[in-house]
Amino acid sequence: MTAGVTEQAYLSVGDLARASGVAPSAVRFYEAHGLLTGERTAGNQRRFREPDICRTKIIRVAQRVGLSIAEVGELFAELPAEPELADWQRLTVRLMTEANQRIQQLQRVLADIASGEKLCELPPADPDS
Amino acid sequence: MTAGVTEQAYLSVGDLARASGVAPSAVRFYEAHGLLTGERTAGNQRRFREPDICRTKIIRVAQRVGLSIAEVGELFAELPAEPELADWQRLTVRLMTEANQRIQQLQRVLADIASGEKLCELPPADPDS
């Protein structure tokens, strides 16, 4: 542990990983892809802030929705430097919209399957034989 | 074209690809992974049958549902050697069930996001300060 998380608002890679339920390697990966922005200590170690726990959890949720890392990046790109509650809320609304769209896509697939005799005609009983 | 598809029920890779809307390389890929089973001509070329159009279309639909190639393989493994209408229907029912499960998963994600203050506590206003 880097420091009592409750005392200081600084999180090492491991702290953030534990707090948000991902592997440390994933945290580094997300930072490398611009989803998280770490400051560095004099000794070149990453130090995150509590909102990064939020960001990391959002990444996981967004992935469950079906977004790629790049898409999460676009989402995060709309956040201001110091996001406020309203900003996070807008983001979650966008996520929910996305989720609903994926649901609708699946429902279209369902409809396609249901009308599926068109997809899969069995050899249509040659009228000549 | 290998032969008038209407005259003979034999399909080359290209015939099957055109008929089911995938690339020839994808057809070979599916065969290599056991989703399609081709006979061979004396000259070592693949020859498919009309039900393989059906199988190929099902592969695409299953992928839209979110199944992996391996999962489609398991699905196909339950088909008898000469599937009848009822067999195909059971398969499509399974696919629709799968699709519904994915929809439910997305709805759980939606619920998780909606209850999302838990996910993303903003710095919770330290009571000591």
Added chain:
DNA sequence: CTAGGAGTTCAACATTGGTTGAAGTCAAGC
């Protein structure tokens, strides 16, 4: 001050679902 856990970078590997290219073969029409 030193040991040991946690951090660093970088490269390689893994998986999924194919595509692409090279080098060579088949088949069908003229």
Added chain:
DNA sequence: GCTTGACTTCAACCAATGTTGAACTCCTAG
């Protein structure tokens, strides 16, 4: 019987999403 397009195999490559390992540094407690 030859040309031409479609076929064959095999290996390499692509993108996404990380994980793993090697080699090395940091930092904190004792």
